[in-house]
Amino acid sequence: MRTICYDRILFIALRSKNVMVNTMSNAENEKEVVIVGAGPAGLTCSIYLARSGLVPVVFTGDVPGGQLIKTDVIENFPGFHEVSGNDLMMKMMSQAESLGAKFIYERVDSISRDDNHFRLKLNSGTEVDSRTVLIATGATHKKIGCPGEEEFTNKGVSWCATCDGPLLKENKRVAVVGGGNTALMEALFLSKFASKVFLIHRRSALRADKIMQDRLFRNDKIEVIWNSEIVGILGDNFLKSILLMNSIDKSESRLDVSGLFIAIGTVPVSSFVQNLVDTDEDGYIKAANTLTSCNGMFAAGDVVSGSLKQAVFAAGNGALAAKQIDEYLWMRLS
Numbered sequence: 001m002r003t004i005c006y007d008r009i010l011f012i013a014l015r016s017k018n019v020m021v022n023t024m025s026n027a028e029n030e031k032e033v034v035i036v037g038a039g040p041a042g043l044t045c046s047i048y049l050a051r052s053g054l055v056p057v058v059f060t061g062d063v064p065g066g067q068l069i070k071t072d073v074i075e076n077f078p079g080f081h082e083v084s085g086n087d088l089m090m091k092m093m094s095q096a097e098s099l100g101a102k103f104i105y106e107r108v109d110s111i112s113r114d115d116n117h118f119r120l121k122l123n124s125g126t127e128v129d130s131r132t133v134l135i136a137t138g139a140t141h142k143k144i145g146c147p148g149e150e151e152f153t154n155k156g157v158s159w160c161a162t163c164d165g166p167l168l169k170e171n172k173r174v175a176v177v178g179g180g181n182t183a184l185m186e187a188l189f190l191s192k193f194a195s196k197v198f199l200i201h202r203r204s205a206l207r208a209d210k211i212m213q214d215r216l217f218r219n220d221k222i223e224v225i226w227n228s229e230i231v232g233i234l235g236d237n238f239l240k241s242i243l244l245m246n247s248i249d250k251s252e253s254r255l256d257v258s259g260l261f262i263a264i265g266t267v268p269v270s271s272f273v274q275n276l277v278d279t280d281e282d283g284y285i286k287a288a289n290t291l292t293s294c295n296g297m298f299a300a301g302d303v304v305s306g307s308l309k310q311a312v313f314a315a316g317n318g319a320l321a322a323k324q325i326d327e328y329l330w331m332r333l334s
């Protein structure tokens with residue numbers, strides 16, 4: 001037991017001095033751990049790794065702070081009654097930096113692997129080698145692509161009922177677009193706050209599980225508008241109505257709502273590692289906890305198949321990744 005503790009202290013001391021030992025390559029550019037993504041998952045992982053004596057290098061990509069920086073108010077992150085997404089993420093970044101994490105404001109374009117290490121190619125053309133890599137690149141929500149969608153994002157248009165639904169004043173009319181389980185869950189959740197919820201679906205049948213459909217059809221506040229697509233989003237400073245087009249007879253109608261929740265799916269940011277790891281049919285990375293099918297590559301947060309697409313989950317997952325990365329490096333040393 002004592003020996004293990006001593007070895008561990010030695011290991012931390014060596015790596016904190018950036019000393020390369022035995023099995024490790026002495027390439028100057030090689031890192032022990034690189035984190036791709038600076039959202040809650042990547043930043044939490046960097047905080048834990050920095051506190052364990054490593055020097056994690058975080059590639060932030062185009063959006064340091066991740067999806068949350070666009071969110072005005074977050075009410076479900078423990079410890080904060082209300083916090084702006086930008087404030088929360090800047091706090092996480094500053095905490096990670098003060099503990100020793102290094103930030104590089106570049107995007108990783110591709111990753112290759114040989115027996116001992118990963119080689120990451122950055123958008124600047126620079127190449128960086130690392131023994132371990134965490135993929136924490138999140139996911140992006142599919143967009144409708146109609147006029148007004150960009151303009152009214154966060155002004156009535158949202159991709160997260162759990163996040164923004166409770167912020168609605170009571171007795172508002174809202175719409176959800178989509179026909180899968182997520183859309184139905186969003187509609188059912190919103191029915192707690194809204195006076196009326198319209199579920200807009202482009203087909204004549206829902207894709208969601210039967211149990212979800214039963215719940216939906218039992219709910220008096222929810223009305224399904226079948227065979228309809230959103231072709232425009234209108235308002236002044238805030239969303240006021242949406243334009244619908246019937247996909248059968250092509251007629252157009254206007255529906256007044258104060259909130260529109262888009263639930264037509266998400267797209268993981270994983271295409272640049274699909275040559276290395278197993279993914280599900282939608283491209284989300286399959287991971288056992290955070291271990292991927294590729295030795296030395298870990299994944300956490302929204303990019304992981306089946307993960308709860310919420311900040312607190314991504315943060316917890318990032319902490320778990322740190323533990324598993326640390327164990328992986330430790331096993332390689334011993």
Ligand SMILES: Cc1cc2nc3c(=O)[nH]c(=O)nc-3n(C[C@H](O)[C@H](O)[C@H](O)COP(=O)(O)OP(=O)(O)OC[C@H]3O[C@@H](n4cnc5c(N)ncnc54)[C@H](O)[C@@H]3O)c2cc1C
Pocket residue numbers: 036037038039040041042059060061062063064065066067068070071073074075076077106107108109136137138139141158159160162163164269272300301302303308309310311312314
């Ligand atoms: C509008 C909105 C409101 C939300 N509100 C809430 C809320 O109130 N509460 C809540 O819990 N959750 C909320 N969510 C969900 C929450 O934002 C996500 O679950 C969480 O951000 C996922 O964290 P992540 O670290 O996995 O990924 P992300 O936050 O998506 O971060 C991904 C990071 O990866 C980087 N990246 C991507 N590709 C590359 C690349 N090739 N190279 C380098 N870096 C790359 C990005 O720049 C970014 O820094 C909201 C989401 C949205 C869109």
